[in-house]
Amino acid sequence: MNAAGLLQIIVHFVVLTLLAIPLGFYMARVFEGERTVASIVLGPVERGIYKLCGVKPDQEQHWTAYAFGVLMFSLMGMLLMYVLMRVQNLLPLNPAGETAVAPDLAFNTTASFTTNTNWQNYGGESTMSYLTQMMGMTVHNFTSAATGMSIAVALIRAFTRRSVRTIGNFYVDLVRSFLYVLVPAAVVFCLFLVWQGVPQNFDAYVAATTVEGAHQVIAQGPVASQEAIKLLGTNGGGFFNTNSAHPYENPTALTELFEVVGLLVISAGMVVAFGRMIKDSRQARAIYAAMALMLAVGVGVCYWAEAAGNPAVFGPEVDAAASDMAPGGNMEGKEIRFGIANTAMFAAATTGTSTGAVNGMHDSFTPIGGMVPLVNMMLGEVIFGGVGVGLHGMIIFVIITVFIAGLMVGRTPEYLGKKMESREVKLAVLSIIVFPLSVLGLGALAVVLPDALPAISAAGPHGLTEAIYAYTSATANNGSAFGGFSANTLYHNTALALAMLFGRFAVIVPTLAIAGAIAGKKTVPASAGTFPTHGWLFVGLLIAVIVVVGGLTFFPVLALGPIVEHLSLAAGSLF
Numbered sequence: 001m002n003a004a005g006l007l008q009i010i011v012h013f014v015v016l017t018l019l020a021i022p023l024g025f026y027m028a029r030v031f032e033g034e035r036t037v038a039s040i041v042l043g044p045v046e047r048g049i050y051k052l053c054g055v056k057p058d059q060e061q062h063w064t065a066y067a068f069g070v071l072m073f074s075l076m077g078m079l080l081m082y083v084l085m086r087v088q089n090l091l092p093l094n095p096a097g098e099t100a101v102a103p104d105l106a107f108n109t110t111a112s113f114t115t116n117t118n119w120q121n122y123g124g125e126s127t128m129s130y131l132t133q134m135m136g137m138t139v140h141n142f143t144s145a146a147t148g149m150s151i152a153v154a155l156i157r158a159f160t161r162r163s164v165r166t167i168g169n170f171y172v173d174l175v176r177s178f179l180y181v182l183v184p185a186a187v188v189f190c191l192f193l194v195w196q197g198v199p200q201n202f203d204a205y206v207a208a209t210t211v212e213g214a215h216q217v218i219a220q221g222p223v224a225s226q227e228a229i230k231l232l233g234t235n236g237g238g239f240f241n242t243n244s245a246h247p248y249e250n251p252t253a254l255t256e257l258f259e260v261v262g263l264l265v266i267s268a269g270m271v272v273a274f275g276r277m278i279k280d281s282r283q284a285r286a287i288y289a290a291m292a293l294m295l296a297v298g299v300g301v302c303y304w305a306e307a308a309g310n311p312a313v314f315g316p317e318v319d320a321a322a323s324d325m326a327p328g329g330n331m332e333g334k335e336i337r338f339g340i341a342n343t344a345m346f347a348a349a350t351t352g353t354s355t356g357a358v359n360g361m362h363d364s365f366t367p368i369g370g371m372v373p374l375v376n377m378m379l380g381e382v383i384f385g386g387v388g389v390g391l392h393g394m395i396i397f398v399i400i401t402v403f404i405a406g407l408m409v410g411r412t413p414e415y416l417g418k419k420m421e422s423r424e425v426k427l428a429v430l431s432i433i434v435f436p437l438s439v440l441g442l443g444a445l446a447v448v449l450p451d452a453l454p455a456i457s458a459a460g461p462h463g464l465t466e467a468i469y470a471y472t473s474a475t476a477n478n479g480s481a482f483g484g485f486s487a488n489t490l491y492h493n494t495a496l497a498l499a500m501l502f503g504r505f506a507v508i509v510p511t512l513a514i515a516g517a518i519a520g521k522k523t524v525p526a527s528a529g530t531f532p533t534h535g536w537l538f539v540g541l542l543i544a545v546i547v548v549v550g551g552l553t554f555f556p557v558l559a560l561g562p563i564v565e566h567l568s569l570a571a572g573s574l575f
Contacts, residue, residue, distance in 0.1 A: 439554070
């Protein structure tokens, strides 16, 4: 670790906060139906969409109708994308002549992009046509992100209401998320990427001859448009197989900075919008502080582990320190132009959110460095999390935290003037338990079933980490992976798709049920016995609850995977 690396990380946090505050103010106005600068142009478009789709914007929904809308919208989008991939060989904009996608891979990919996971068991430039990339991947990057934002808005709205049965209109929240936030942000970011050298064209692939005389095919296509929403929507699915390590996706130091900020900024802005909508910015600052602190710790541990290098390689006789002549540390699987600090920041940010994009290979990290992305996901991806999803996931943990605090003082827990009673706590626990059920259940099958075992490339603890990482990533709707895990098989395409769907919708439905219950409650005034939820004491308790829930659940598998691998490397014994 050095001063230059630490300064780069600090710059990311500063720029993120400076952009998140005005964005959050703007989003609060959008979701409260107030006029904004964009309303002049987009207002008629919004009203036209409602008229075309038969949506009555002033007709609100009970939480069950809201959840039904979410499920049906996602199902229809998934079916359309599946058909598109199965017949892409018959459709235009296919200059490379890509064939139809296999049924199991198509199922995995549609589940992936519908759930905002963007797990890729394929090489984008060698499997998907331009039309599939645009109408399938890029469109779902918008719709899945807008769906997540809508869930968060419905939950926020519930805290602002008293004794009502409705939580808003899903289709209105969806359109506003898409039209006023995601599309304008993606257009601006896309133009920025094009300015920096990211391709945006329909050109045929280019055949080139290298200086050594080798022949190479250089893929082209509408890269910038997909890259922009891939990051802003915390999607993560890259146009190219190597994702943001590819120079066409991430060509400069400036794109590196703003790609990390871009994948965090809407999730961070949602926290600011939360404070504005409930009219208590102190609550938002507490949640933002908890998220930022956990992200900072993750980045710091990952940077320290990677800068220290592989203990099996760097001994007393080998200098692992960075210098003017050498980058130092563990540079395996990393781009020299990004270095260890930026790679650690990218890895922690993409797994703290549900982005899953990479600018380095997580499988080549040291055991402790690779454990950071894994732990970030195991904590529920509430370290800013996916757009919308991270905030409502954090509020679920807030409910558990105030419940524990209520037990300490012997009274019914409260949050924002709403009593958190048995129904809300049970639903919160139900949404949290989804995660370990899927990860540990499907992960256990992946390391014992004959059809699943061939995907694991390494024996011993690293092989266990590969398998657990895959099912953690799928359930957390993240999409990153340890590259040594060969998941493009019939078994894993199916099992991972089920993990993605379970991890998304088995959490969304209880969350909306909580929103419905909270909206129907009266607001009670704070009293001397009310536990304050805006101070540093609450921030510390909230972080402790998140860490304990993740730590107690997943510590045994972490001990058998990355921890024992680290100890074996330190002892000089490789498995």
